[in-house]
């Protein structure tokens with residue numbers, strides 16, 4: 001399998017604090033990768049550099065063979081990188097379909113037919129077609145999280161980055177989410193930042209563990225589960241490892 005996304009010696013310093021330190025990361029096309037780590041490990045900072053929200057202090061991000069380190073976020077979206085928005089960026093007073101169409105336009109521009117088709121398809125994929133006319137703010141919390149995934153999918157991404165997608169979901173919603181992600185894996189590569197270890201263990205092909213801004217371990221869920229170093233990193237952090 002070819003590598004879709006890589007980083008080389010990717011680093012971010014905030015003043016005297018090194019949030020991410022020389023991370024080499026390779027994500028093969030078609031994989032479901034989980035990125036885990038204790039609170040403050042640098043996950044959000046790392047992903048923010050992948051998508052162009054935060055400029056690295058040093059190092060490179062390569063997407064599909066192209067060095068994208070200097071590209072703004074919208075150019076990366078155009079290349080096929082999508083990042084699920086936090087719920088705060090769902091427009092509560094817009095209809096569900098309008099939210100998805102806004103996201104679709106980020107990649108597809110003014111091609112109305114393509115936007116319409118991508119919107120309908122994304123809503124269908126997450127099971128929200130029957131709510132397309134509802135105001136986003138009237139959806140349940142779980143459905144709003146699905147709406148975020150639909151907004152990512154509408155960009156027809158080659159890489160879909162999901163930031164803590166199961167946070168706040170009920171057990172039955174998590175079960176439905178896992179089925180959704182498994183289905184999506186056939187069409188897009190997925191990078192999942194996730195605190196719920198049961199979800200990680202069940203969904204991920206490979207798990208990358210960040211700790212103090214560095215890659216502490218990488219392996220199959222079983223390998224990571226058995227790793228003494230990973231267990232030690234989580235001890236005392238209060239994270240549900």
Ligand SMILES: Nc1ncnc2c1ncn2[C@@H]1O[C@H](COP(=O)(O)OP(=O)(O)OP(=O)(O)O)[C@@H](O)[C@H]1O
Pocket residue numbers: 014017018019037038039040041042043044045046
């Ligand atoms: N804009 C910023 N300015 C200064 N320090 C920052 C900034 N963003 C993050 N940090 C620091 O960088 C470190 C890594 O934070 P980051 O949010 O990337 O970790 P995380 O693994 O995503 O944590 P969590 O699981 O709690 O979301 C932390 O010490 C954090 O306080």
